[in-house]
Amino acid sequence: MSSVSYLPEQRRSEILAILSRGEPVSAAELAVRFSVSEDAIRRDLRKLAAEGLCEKVYGGALPVSPSAQPYSSRAGEDRSRKEALATVALTLLMPRQCVFLDVGSTNALLAEMLPSNLDLTVVTNSVPVMAALMDRPGISLFALGGSVGGQAGGMTGAQAVSDMERYRFDLAFLGTCSLCPETGVTAFDGDDAEVKRAAARNSEKIAVMVTTDKLGARLPHKVLPMEQIDYLVSEGEAAQQPLHLYQTQNNQILTTANVDTNSVKEK
Incomplete structure (x- = not known):
């Protein structure tokens, strides 16, 4: 006292x-x-x-967390930072993969940047991802059902979780509201967290992209621990949150500073 x-x-x-x-x-x-x-x-x-x-x-x-704002408010924020993360994330893609793209503004930018020559199958619950890919040649697009939330920018709830069980993903990009070494990925909304957990259960590999302002934050709804994340794509070190705190035996940390983005395939 x-x-x-x-x-x-x-x-x-x-x-x-x-x-x-x-x-x-x-x-x-x-x-x-x-x-x-x-x-x-x-x-x-x-x-x-x-x-x-x-x-x-x-x-x-x-x-x-920045993700507490409605999607429409944060979609255009820090675009160059998010594009840099998405460019690194492109290096994780392989031909003929089935990929899940979750809600989130960084995932929406990744969708805009997806190459058309990999014969990808994309499953999403994100309205902006659907809009970016619905006319894209070379990509097979599937959408989950459910109620549309303005904060998430896509479908959540029981229908989305049920639809998720129909798929098996090679790689899932989870929208990340916050990331903490002790609690892993957490979310503001319980329905959103449930959809993310369902995606993780049905994916061979899991990737998250985070700007440094989301590192260290903890939110009410647990999604998955650090040990279940295979790829962490980040901008680099953050004050009070050095990246070695996020290293596990199984994950790979990729940053915008140490990945050769010149090897990324163009559309």
Whole structure:
């Protein structure tokens, strides 16, 4: 318990510093730390959440992930960074693969960049991926059913999960809201997380593409642990989150800095 008396603004600044490191906060623990009531901490967290600085959850708060925004708001953000990730991801593709492309703005850019000479079969629950590939020669496109969510930008729910069981993927690119060494991939929405888990169950290999601002964040719904990820495509080292923390015995880490993108096949 701290003997220092904090003003509400000072408390919120300290709480925000913890969240900025990608760490969740507990109202009970913060109350002890600042020697105030849990009600006072909950008021602090509500104010931070109202300002868009955290994600309020039962018992505390989580760092804000870019994926908390509706798809339409984040589709055009950081396009050059996401294109660099997608360019690296293209090196993972082989002829005649069956590939799952999950919802997410980086996966949508990957769809735009897919070559037409690999005879790929693409299965997706993403509306933007469908739009990018529906008239593309050399690619067989299949779509999952389900309810369309504006935040996810595609189909989620029981129908999408049921449809997933009809396929077997060589490689699945999971849309990634957050990635943490301890919890792996996590998501904001439970239905979205369930679709991702179904894709992982039905795929030989799993790949995720993440910008550095998603590293270290933890969200409420578990998708899969780091040990089940085969390929992590990232921009490189991030403050407080060096990439060696994400290395497992089975995965391969590819970055935009150390992969020869000149070998990528053009459309």
